[in-house]
Amino acid sequence: MNPIQTRRAKILAISSSFALIIYLIRRYRRYVILKKRQSFANRQVTTTSNTPSALPIKKALNKQFFHQLRVIVRILIPRLRSDSFLLLITHLATLLTRTFLSIYIAHLDGAIVKSLVQRNARDFLRAISIFLTVALPASFINSAIRFAESKLALAFRSKLTRYAYEAYFRNQTYFRVTNLDSRLLTPDQNLTDDIETFTTTLTHLFSHLTKPFFDVAIISWSLIAMVRQRKNARGLKEVPAMLAVIISVTFMALRRLSPHFGKLVSEEARRRGVLRFAHTRVIANAEEIAFFDGHEVEKNWIFKLYDQLREQTSLIITKKLWFIMLEQFLMKYFWHACGMVFIAIPFLTYDGPAETDDPIGDPLGISTRTEAFTISKNLLASGADALERIISSYKEIAELAGHTNRVYTMLNVFDECSHEHYQKASVTTHEGHHEHALSNIKKKMTLNQRAEGQIIESERDIIADNVPIITPNGDIIVESLSLTITPNMHVLITGPNGCGKSSFFRIVRGLWPIYSGRLHRPKPSSFFLIPQRPYMCPGTLRDQIIYPHTANQAFVDDNELMEILNNVELQQIVQREGGLNAERDWKDILSGGEKQRLGLARIFYHKPKYALLDECTSAVSIDVEGKIYERAKALGISLLTITHRPSLWAYHTHLLQFDGDGRWTFEVLNTEKRLTLKGEKERLESQLAGVPEIQQRLTELRQLLGEGPEENGQNEDSDGD
Numbered sequence: 208m209n210p211i212q213t214r215r216a217k218i219l220a221i222s223s224s225f226a227l228i229i230y231l232i233r234r235y236r237r238y239v240i241l242k243k244r245q246s247f248a249n250r251q252v253t254t255t256s257n258t259p260s261a262l263p264i265k266k267a268l269n270k271q272f273f274h275q276l277r278v279i280v281r282i283l284i285p286r287l288r289s290d291s292f293l294l295l296i297t298h299l300a301t302l303l304t305r306t307f308l309s310i311y312i313a314h315l316d317g318a319i320v321k322s323l324v325q326r327n328a329r330d331f332l333r334a335i336s337i338f339l340t341v342a343l344p345a346s347f348i349n350s351a352i353r354f355a356e357s358k359l360a361l362a363f364r365s366k367l368t369r370y371a372y373e374a375y376f377r378n379q380t381y382f383r384v385t386n387l388d389s390r391l392l393t394p395d396q397n398l399t400d401d402i403e404t405f406t407t408t409l410t411h412l413f414s415h416l417t418k419p420f421f422d423v424a425i426i427s428w429s430l431i432a433m434v435r436q437r438k439n440a441r442g443l444k445e446v447p448a449m450l451a452v453i454i455s456v457t458f459m460a461l462r463r464l465s466p467h468f469g470k471l472v473s474e475e476a477r478r479r480g481v482l483r484f485a486h487t488r489v490i491a492n493a494e495e496i497a498f499f500d501g502h503e504v505e506k507n508w509i510f511k512l513y514d515q516l517r518e519q520t521s522l523i524i525t526k527k528l529w530f531i532m533l534e535q536f537l538m539k540y541f542w543h544a545c546g547m548v549f550i551a552i553p554f555l556t557y558d559g560p561a562e563t564d565d566p567i568g569d570p571l572g573i574s575t576r577t578e579a580f581t582i583s584k585n586l587l588a589s590g591a592d593a594l595e596r597i598i599s600s601y602k603e604i605a606e607l608a609g610h611t612n613r614v615y616t617m618l619n620v621f622d623e624c625s626h627e628h629y630q631k632a633s634v635t636t637h638e639g640h641h642e643h644a645l646s647n648i649k650k651k652m653t654l655n656q657r658a659e660g661q662i663i664e665s666e667r668d669i670i671a672d673n674v675p676i677i678t679p680n681g682d683i684i685v686e687s688l689s690l691t692i693t694p695n696m697h698v699l700i701t702g703p704n705g706c707g708k709s710s711f712f713r714i715v716r717g718l719w720p721i722y723s724g725r726l727h728r729p730k731p732s733s734f735f736l737i738p739q740r741p742y743m744c745p746g747t748l749r750d751q752i753i754y755p756h757t758a759n760q761a762f763v764d765d766n767e768l769m770e771i772l773n774n775v776e777l778q779q780i781v782q783r784e785g786g787l788n789a790e791r792d793w794k795d796i797l798s799g800g801e802k803q804r805l806g807l808a809r810i811f812y813h814k815p816k817y818a819l820l821d822e823c824t825s826a827v828s829i830d831v832e833g834k835i836y837e838r839a840k841a842l843g844i845s846l847l848t849i850t851h852r853p854s855l856w857a858y859h860t861h862l863l864q865f866d867g868d869g870r871w872t873f874e875v876l877n878t879e880k881r882l883t884l885k886g887e888k889e890r891l892e893s894q895l896a897g898v899p900e901i902q903q904r905l906t907e908l909r910q911l912l913g914e915g916p917e918e919n920g921q922n923e924d925s926d927g928d
């Protein structure tokens with residue numbers, strides 16, 4: 208190296224180190240500021256809104272992102288011999304083959320140009336035929352890359368979906384995430400859209416990053432090999448350092464100016480989920496909305512949600528406009544100019560002998576130079592393209608961080624809910640005001656407290672020992688409940704609305720956690736709940752009766768099924784609907800009373816120890832209701848009934864009464880006495896109901912007779928005198 212070159216290299220090294228130090232200092236200052244802001248924000252947030260969009264993307268892109276990605280990748284590729292790993296290797300192989308083919312084609316292109324400059328028709332035809340021969344496998348490889356990418360995305364999606372569904376349906380997690388936890392607003396969207404978007408983005412990014420890395424490595428090696436051949440050209444040795452500086456400057460500029468795409472797309476996905484949820488609600492409640500002509504309310508709400516989504520999408524599009532412009536300027540035009548300068552260096556600084564293998568046809572070596580130029584230009588263009596993809600994938604990585612966070616949060620919430628660790632935010636309005644104003648609820652438990660009550664499996668009895676009834680929001684409905692229910696009891700449960708009757712069932716069945724005390728109860732299959740609106744599952748009439756069994760698990764034949772339908776006076780629908788194997792949309796084609804009777808048919812099929820009947824005969828006529836109760840009792844099923852109908856009192860032996868203020872009584876039910884008391888109460892009520900009208904008439908009569916309000920007695924007295 209001559210002294211000028213040495214000085215130049217020193218200046219370059221010092222300035223690069225200086226730039227690096229300044230960059231590191233600025234990054235550190237930025238990190239400190241961000242940390243301060245974050246801790247301040249944490250102090251401000253009172254609710255536990257753990258939605259992925261609330262996470263700062265810078266944080267998500269660092270340690271947290273890599274941790275989350277590692278956890279998910281272990282699910283995607285559980286073993287080296289799994290199908291997803293084999294597909295990954297196939298995908299890598301196609302990408303690598305494509306890179307080698309690109310280099311080969313760049314050289315072939317150079318040979319074609321050289322033969323043209325030399326006016327050598329034979330070489331030209333030979334190069335063209337090789338080009339066409341190579342085009343065939345090259346086209347296949349191009350298509351194979353997409354094929355392998357799509358197959359890999361599908362394999363990843365299937366693995367993750369299977370894993371998530373298993374977790375979702377384990378330990379009643381599907382109930383817990385929506386009822387006992389508030390971290391996932393729309394688990395349906397997490398399970399479908401989010402998984403799909405995540406796996407597609409991941410595989411796309413994988414090929415978008417892997418191929419450019421191969422390209423850069425192999426093209427650099429190719430270019431270096433070409434540089435080595437040009438021993439007489441000056442200024443080529445500085446090219447790698449100059450390249451490094453240009454690439455770092457571009458990367459730093461883009462990173463600094465890049466909007467927070469991860470946070471932006473995560474928020475967009477959240478808003479999309481909320482919009483879809485609103486549509487689902489309209490479909491589920493279409494009949495009620497149509498009855499009230501309430502579509503204006505729904506329409507306005509859905510438009511509002513759509514506008515919020517549109518605003519977010521529009522924001523992303525606008526941010527992308529300026530960012531892509533910057534990207535294009537730096538990586539297309541600026542790099543192109545730099546590339547041309549680098550290519551020009553060996554041509555302009557060459558001072559060796561004439562480069563030609565054909566001193567007669569091309570004494571100045573023009574064809575060789577043109578060939579070298581074409582190859583270098585093609586290689587540099589491919590290299591620049593690869594680098595552009597690596598750098599521009601920064602925003603895709605940021606987006607991937609957003610999707611990763613959503614999927615990871617979903618899996619984490621599923622896992623925690625299945626282990627009874629819940630996080631529930633207090634209910635707030637959009638403005639952030641607390642909405643809870645239940646007048647009859649006296650106390651509120653600290654949210655997110657661990658459920659420390661004991662559940663002990665008993666042989667037959669239900670024994671509650673100081674068990675509180677606490678809603679998932681932390682409202683204490685009953686502070687302590689202690690009672691014993693044995694299978695020969697039939698318990699009537701009454702009390703005002705919202706006093707905790709249905710909640711008692713949820714506690715007994717184990718849907719809500721028990722925060723203290725002890726609950727002895729038989730195994731869950733000993734209970735069968737029939738709600739006011741029984742769930743009609745998809746499938747045949749037979750499936751409705753034996754739910755949740757499937758046809759394969761059914762343990763009764765058709766005659767017995769007809770007998771069961773007879774018990775609920777519903778045998779006529781078999782013929783009407785076309786047999787036990789008829790498939791219908793049962794939710795829509797049956798009347799309210801028929802659905803309730805079909806629901807009740809299930810207890811005659813399953814014959815549980817305890818039937819939990821939650822106002823499930825409100826649409827059934829009183830005589831049929833009575834028959835059903837008698838038949839169920841004859842089968843030895845213990846009935847726990849929530850009802851407001853006195854007609855059902857006669858079928859029960861005990862009464863559990865809540866007063867709505869947290870107090871309760873449990874006693875033997877004396878139906879006759881109770882009916883007498885009720886009759887007397889109703890008589891007095893009807894007498895009292897007439898009193899205001901009598902008083903009103905009396906006032907009118909006094910006015911007509913010209914008597915003052917207090918004159919009545921006195922006047923009569925004076926008349927008499």
Ligand SMILES: Nc1ncnc2c1ncn2[C@@H]1O[C@H](COP(=O)(O)OP(=O)(O)OP(=O)(O)O)[C@@H](O)[C@H]1O
Pocket residue numbers: 386645678679680684702703704705706707708709710711
């Ligand atoms: N999933 C839930 N999350 C939070 N609070 C709930 C939930 N379900 C019910 N609650 C609250 O628990 C209280 C008791 O509800 P429950 O359903 O037990 O009432 P109920 O006595 O059966 O009333 P009704 O006669 O109207 O059916 C109510 O204040 C209700 O708002």
